Amino acid sequence: MKANPVLPDMATIMEVVEETSNIKTFRVRFNDENVMKNFTFEPGQVGQLSVFGIGESTFVINSSPTRMDYLQFSVMRVGEVTSRIHQLKVGDSVGVRAPLGNAFPTEEMKGQDVTFIGGGIGMAPLRTLLVYMLDNRDDYGKITLLYGARSPQDLSYQEDIAEWIERDDIDVVLTVDNPDEEWGKKPYEKAGLIPNVLKEINPDNKGYAVTCGPPIMIKFTLMALNELGFKDDKILTTLEKRMKCGVGLCGRCNIGDKYVCVDGPVFKYSELQELPNEL
Amino acid sequence: MACKFISNEDITLWLEALAKDHVVFVPVDDCGSVTFRPLAEGRKPVLDRVPVRSPKEAVFPQNETLLLYKYEKDLEDPEHSTVRIKETLPKERAVVFGTRPCGARGMTVFDRVFDNERIRDPYYATRRENTLFITLACNKVESTCFCHEVGSGPADTAGSDVLLTPVQGGYTAEAVTERGGQMLEASVFADGGNKCAEAEEVKKATREMLGEAHDYSDAPEKLLAVFDDDEFWEEQAAGCISCGACTYLCPTCYCFNITDEATGTTGKRLRTWDTCMSFQYTLEGSGHNPRSTKAKRLKNRVNHKFSYYPDTYEKNIACCGCGRCIKSCPASVDIRAIVKAAQARGAKKESK
Numbered sequence: 313m314k315a316n317p318v319l320p321d322m323a324t325i326m327e328v329v330e331e332t333s334n335i336k337t338f339r340v341r342f343n344d345e346n347v348m349k350n351f352t353f354e355p356g357q358v359g360q361l362s363v364f365g366i367g368e369s370t371f372v373i374n375s376s377p378t379r380m381d382y383l384q385f386s387v388m389r390v391g392e393v394t395s396r397i398h399q400l401k402v403g404d405s406v407g408v409r410a411p412l413g414n415a416f417p418t419e420e421m422k423g424q425d426v427t428f429i430g431g432g433i434g435m436a437p438l439r440t441l442l443v444y445m446l447d448n449r450d451d452y453g454k455i456t457l458l459y460g461a462r463s464p465q466d467l468s469y470q471e472d473i474a475e476w477i478e479r480d481d482i483d484v485v486l487t488v489d490n491p492d493e494e495w496g497k498k499p500y501e502k503a504g505l506i507p508n509v510l511k512e513i514n515p516d517n518k519g520y521a522v523t524c525g526p527p528i529m530i531k532f533t534l535m536a537l538n539e540l541g542f543k544d545d546k547i548l549t550t551l552e553k554r555m556k557c558g559v560g561l562c563g564r565c566n567i568g569d570k571y572v573c574v575d576g577p578v579f580k581y582s583e584l585q586e587l588p589n590e591l
Numbered sequence: 592m593a594c595k596f597i598s599n600e601d602i603t604l605w606l607e608a609l610a611k612d613h614v615v616f617v618p619v620d621d622c623g624s625v626t627f628r629p630l631a632e633g634r635k636p637v638l639d640r641v642p643v644r645s646p647k648e649a650v651f652p653q654n655e656t657l658l659l660y661k662y663e664k665d666l667e668d669p670e671h672s673t674v675r676i677k678e679t680l681p682k683e684r685a686v687v688f689g690t691r692p693c694g695a696r697g698m699t700v701f702d703r704v705f706d707n708e709r710i711r712d713p714y715y716a717t718r719r720e721n722t723l724f725i726t727l728a729c730n731k732v733e734s735t736c737f738c739h740e741v742g743s744g745p746a747d748t749a750g751s752d753v754l755l756t757p758v759q760g761g762y763t764a765e766a767v768t769e770r771g772g773q774m775l776e777a778s779v780f781a782d783g784g785n786k787c788a789e790a791e792e793v794k795k796a797t798r799e800m801l802g803e804a805h806d807y808s809d810a811p812e813k814l815l816a817v818f819d820d821d822e823f824w825e826e827q828a829a830g831c832i833s834c835g836a837c838t839y840l841c842p843t844c845y846c847f848n849i850t851d852e853a854t855g856t857t858g859k860r861l862r863t864w865d866t867c868m869s870f871q872y873t874l875e876g877s878g879h880n881p882r883s884t885k886a887k888r889l890k891n892r893v894n895h896k897f898s899y900y901p902d903t904y905e906k907n908i909a910c911c912g913c914g915r916c917i918k919s920c921p922a923s924v925d926i927r928a929i930v931k932a933a934q935a936r937g938a939k940k941e942s943k
Contacts, residue, residue: 315713564865
């Protein structure tokens, strides 16, 4: 932990990718090369982006620690801070407080099959783990990705997806709620709600399942995973809460005695069941 | 603990001497409310009434600047600006004079959160290190006092550097910390003599006025047992108007917000008290709010103090029993009654 946990490091935006009509991905580097060189994090950890004069918000670091040219954050425009971030251009300054929170148990997952189930912006935390695993491919078993969005235009990370589809060491299935005329021509393009498509794919239940998306999608996905026989301690999800300090002080993101900003954002389904019902 | 004596008259001299190199916060009457303000000419300490506001603001101010920022335009590339930020750690040394033991004990609840093995908040830790607490033991009690039920008492020394006890003609003074001991080396202090025995009598008598203490030790499990009992929490929160007075006045509440205040191209990032009783507090960007009703918010506040915090910090209750939340609540919501009701209801549920 840094000497002053609320003091951001200054960073510069290197690249902006327009993912969808309301999601942009920002690639940033710390201005101080020493900070950049010494920065480490694990897949799943989050950071706070600051636009001075407006404020800070929390986002997952969705690049992979195996590729440290930059840190990447995907930002959905929903409020004041995210709207201001969306106006930022290459070369602009941004404050970064990272890494914060816990991470996916990448060691524990070694040697196992992993099924990823992402919905909408919930693909962001999954991307970091997926890229990490693909960069350490021999350490993991069969990798399956099911990624869904409202419409084909709402699917982020198009460049990554194209690359993943080409690879033969990952199975990709995409699904949308509202297909257009073009959709469905490729074998990996499905239509329908994620939990239903998941049951259709019927992944091997021995390994891990990692899911993130809107709360309602997570809820039904967890039910589907249960039905498919996945073990509660092998189902992982990341929780989002309103956060402020990001370091377990301000008392905003607690669920019972756990703070999502330090004890999360990654939780096992078995851990969620231990928490008071307050999601 | 060596016991010394200071006369009523010499208190003023002592405070003036301390004010030479400290900001001295004293309880003063501000439009009828007793609140802590820096000692200044014409401000007379009010020591016969329990302060309405807690002394936490000396260490954890209602507003504090975390950093300053400045946008600087890049003259070679006017489209872009760079930002410079400057940390603003507090430097002043302070003394809190005349807090009751409940107020000083509140700081120990903060200490566990803001300065531990995992994290050290430099703003809090610096202020805490630079602030001395001179505490005044109580010689009377109010109907809202319940310090004796949460591990404290009317002469509790937790969080204090010096404990004063009112006796005939002045106060006895006992050092609690080494720094407190150094303060008592001032020439205004005389040997306590027979005043010390008188002080012990005052402490004993005040404790007796509080009567027997209710036992909250099984509150965490009982509160958990009624967690999903919506009817119970709706009933408890029926009068609550979500005003947040309870949290702002509480010596153990530390929820905060962080916001930016801009003035043109410069500005500051502020930490400001916040209240978990407000709807906006947990409202998420998506519009979802996990604590959308006042019943859910009250449940979280009570649970935080009597269940989550004790579970995290070795069974210490995050409540000093000062009763400010009860006394100043426009709707007389009584946290003691809520926990007791939860204990009773929880026990009933468990026995079913």
